[in-house]
Amino acid sequence: MRLTALFIETSLNQRGHLFGWVPVFLGLGIGAYFALPVEPVALDFAVIAVIAAAALASIRPLGAVLGPVAVAVVLTCAGFGLTAARSHAVAAPILGFRYYGPIEGRIVEIDRSSSDAIRLTLDQVRLDRMSPERTPARVRVSLHGDQGWINPVPGLRVMTTGHLSPPNGPVEPGDFDFRRMAWFSGLGGVGYTRNPVLALAPASEGRAGLAVDRMRTVLSRALQERVDGDAGGYAAAVMTGDRSGLSQEANDNMRASNLYHLVSISGMHMGMLAAFVFAVVRTGVALIPPLALRFSAKKIAALVALPAAAFYLALAGRDVPTERAFVMVAVMLVAVLLDRQALTLRSVAIAALIVLGFRPESLTNPGFQMSFAAVVALIFAFSRMPHPSGDRPLWKRASLPVLMLLFSSLVAGTATAPYAAAHFNRIAHYGLIANLLAVPPMGSLVMPGGVILAVLGPIGLEQPALWMIDYGSRWILFVADQVASTDGAMSAVPKPPDAVLPLMTLGLLFIVLWQGWSRLAGLVPVAVALWLWIGAERPALLIADSGALVGLMTAEGRVLSKARGDSFAAENWLENDGVMISQERASSIAGLDREGRVTRLALGGVQVVQVSGKTALAALGGCGGADVLISNVAVEQDLPCDVYDMIRLRDTGALSASVQDGALRITTVRDASGARLWHGASDSPGVLGWLFGDILAPEAPETQ
Structure with missing residues (x-):
């Protein structure tokens, strides 16, 4: 009875402070949708609708104590449904192959790539010998070479000849998936050109919708x-x-x-x-x-x-x-x-x-997370500070702005640090001084x-x-x-497991939004998140989706099979490992047996061979003693080893491998990412099918 009375009293103390939880539970539904390994189907949405309707009907009968729980269920279901609706609403064609040829479109965005090249995002795209229903709604083209003429403004219609390919998948299983971001941006192809970009139509003709964008550029x-x-x-x-x-x-x-x-x-x-x-x-x-x-x-x-x-x-x-x-x-x-x-x-x-x-896809955006983390932390911290009295000495009044700047920089920097470290694998140590x-x-x-x-x-x-x-x-x-x-x-810092940021965020939000000393219970999920992060283990072996680069974890760090090429994958692997060394330096670490264009390694008693080029593959003579063969060209003959060549890797994506229970376990990007809309999955078993597939559809008995 005493615990029941305490629960009721604590719940009633939250009245007047519950609005802050509304976006939290909406976000839980959004996060649940993105965390699924399969795309929900009609049956799943019907079940969610029934749950939401039942919760909605029970709000009043449950009263002031448990009614908010029913509201939370409704909000979570609403977040899930809202995100699913948004995912289907933004559906647009994705380029299904590597394209080279004429590219024509209207400039809608101008930015700069990581290689410092001007980058144009185009809509109203036209590609050679491609029907409108298969043409991406938007493509993004990086401009290389001499572009001395270029004076791009939003609304200008341009054309060039260049390379396009589908949005890239993660560089390793479980890493950032650019395909999802591209899906919600309507971006169906990315590429580059070394040819001049030519203007076809001035930006002033029928471009009223881009007036603000043109003003920004001007x-x-x-x-x-x-x-x-x-x-x-x-x-x-x-x-x-x-x-x-x-x-x-x-x-x-x-x-x-x-x-x-x-x-x-x-x-x-x-x-x-x-x-x-x-x-x-x-x-x-x-x-x-x-x-x-x-x-x-x-x-x-x-x-x-x-x-x-x-x-x-x-x-x-x-x-x-x-x-x-x-x-x-x-x-x-x-x-x-x-x-x-x-x-x-x-x-x-x-x-x-x-x-x-x-x-709703903004929930997974680092900008969203860091922006809201900073402002919530500042509000919470300043609300706990005593109000200064009006009769303060002159030196206190003069130093107050400096102290407030110091305090706000410290609070905002501390609040955003976990998110910056998780997304970018970096911690800035002198940020407080720089901000001051x-x-x-x-x-x-x-x-x-x-x-x-x-x-x-x-x-x-x-x-x-x-x-x-x-x-x-x-x-x-x-x-x-x-x-x-x-x-x-x-x-x-190394890349954290997927559960770390959600656990940490929910724990910190509980500390901020919950009323009473029981808010300190939010420290438990924060501590669990930190424990998981500290104990995180990186994959023993990583294989790029090109088949031309492998990285083996050794006692001295990850050794890469080559000093140049596949630099984007190499840099991200090293960042996720939590090290700040170059690809060239990582390639000089001992641990791989390299002979020309053939790299050999042993992992858990399994022999892995990576080979680059048709000549080296032909000279290898079959599997070359490998249990697992990695090749950046197509292997056209049947071999007695497990082969991941250019064709198969195009389907599976990058690989990671670890030794578990004495055996080598290989995980592919396709397996880790699941069957989702942005991966081009056309047939999904649905959430219920994924959870209860063996029960709902038992295997048929074998026949003689």
Whole structure:
């Protein structure tokens, strides 16, 4: 009875604080959909609908204590169904083969690849000898070679001759799946060209839907013309959301110094802009006594700041952090207009609901996770701080902004560190110092300079604003460069198991959202997540989907079979291992028997041979003593060993192998990824078939 009374009392104490859980349970449903190894079918959705209906009907009978549990079930089912509907709604053709030939389309996005090449995303695609129903809705082409003519703007129709292929799968089983991201982006092919890109039709003809995108490009180039080098690229990134002008070196420095959040438009940018506009307008109204006496200065300021923030959202391209920041700023400004006090955690929950409602796939996006982790942690931390008294000494008042910046940087950096480490396998050690040096000029020079430039630029008074933007941007890049070049600025961590981030997130959310001392129970899943991460083991052997690269884990680290080629897979393998060495260095580690283009290794008593090229394969003479043969060309004869050649690897994807119970177990990307829409799976057994297949469809008895 005592435990029952305690449970009832604890449950009732949550009343008035339950709204923050709404996006959490919606997110649980979204996460459950993505975690499935098979695509749900009609029977699965019927069962989920029945569960949701039963839970909905039981909310009132269960009362105030258990009713919220039924609401949680409804929200979880809604998240699952919403994500499934979105997955089917964005379905578009995916290129099924490697294509070389004419590529024609309309530019809808311009960015920069990891190799620092300009990259164009095209829609309204036309490919040679391909019917419209098989042609991808969008393709992305990296521009190599001499493109001196190019002046791309969204809406411009272009053509070139280049290579396209389907979106790549994970570089190892269980790793990031680019195919899923491409599916929700409508991206059906990726590739490159070394030929000139030619303009076919001007962007002004029938391109009204891309007017804001063209404005972004025009403003970005205007800034880069007036502010030289990476400083101009950085200014364009934070003002317009166009990051194509920022070099890869500058991007790497910003990440290594934990300053990349200053490049990605987020709450800080939106808050700085809205606060500056609000303060300027409110001060201006106060300086006009007749106006100030008749109208509320703060309401006029809110009315001006709200459309300014909305324009910034449209200009910045509606990234997840920008959308979250705008919703929170909008809630705050509307609260000012209505003479209400905005509840900050509720505004975060509203922002999460809006983002997940429109794009549920955002839940798996690192930007979504890090953005919301930072803002929730800041709200929770500042809500626990005592309010400073008004009669403080001058030195305390003067030091308060510095202390607040130090505290907020520490809280936000700590909150986002697990997500950055899990997704990017890196931890920046001097991020606190870098933020203390870079954030003040961001708020006092760069963002105010952008607002002043927007107001005074059209009348020719742009120079003071350009000076603010130029010097502020150069200082931030200088700080990033100095911190990134410091010894020990970054360290690497291994890739965590899949359960780590969900467990850690749910535990931390429980600590923040639950009321009472029992919130400390959230430390248990956090501790379990850390234990799983610390004890994570990497695969003993990795094999690239090209068949040309293998990587064996040794006591000295992973040794790679070659120093060049398949660099994307090699770099990701080493990052996931939690090491910061080059492919060339990894290839010099002892552990592989290499003879020309043949690599031999033994794992768990199993002999593995990797061979590159037709000549080397022919000279091998069958399996060459291998139990498992890996080849980057087609093996056309039947061999007594297990063969993974170019043809088979195209179907299975990359491989990982580990020794379990004395035997070699090989896992393929296809097995780990499952039968999902973005993998081209056309026949799925459904969730119930996957769970109860043996019961629902028992094997037929053998016949004589």
